[in-house]
Amino acid sequence: MKEIKAIIRPSKLLDVTEELQKIDGLPGVTVSEIKGFGKSRGKNASDKVVYEMVEFIPRIQLEVVVNEDLVAEVVDVIQKYAHTGNTGDGKVFVSTVDEIVKIRTNERGPGAV
Template sequence: MKEIKAIFRPSRLWAVIQELQGIEGLPGLTVSDIRGIGKGLNKGSRGGSEIFELSPRVKLEVVVNEELVDRVVDAIQRQSHTGNTGDGKIFVSSVDQTVKIRTNERGPQAI
């Protein structure tokens, strides 16, 4: 099992979700509104002092079986890409265990 976390522009969220809905076997996903600073460190000034501006982004998280990883990553990359600085990042990590709280089901079938 793998966890895919993607951080990208909020304006691309619905395009990403629409493409992900076309992937058979994809379980549910979680989306959070977040703010962050990337490598570019958006600088502004307020009251004569320099500040760093936090850019709004969304974080999409989904846990999938290994065979879906490339399809999910490709779909997110394709639909979140604008070609501009700040498009975001996709992270893929291993998941050791999944437990469905309602049923206590464990492992890949609990996704």
């Protein structure tokens, strides 16, 4: 199993999630509103938030856990529909998931997704 985390622009959330929902076998997506900054430190961003003298840029974090056979398709969808070509489009991270436990049933492994 793999966990895919993507940090994208808030304006791209609807485009990305609509396309992700079309992927057969996708178990679900977790969406979080986050703030942060990258290499440019948000100096030229129009949507920056200043918190205690540090400039942050609002972003969306998507998280999804999938079987390895879906990783390329999920990453391709995020890349295609989150892309604007401008600085700050975001990042996609893919990590290995060692264990999954479904809290309600105590089911473990891929079936717990």
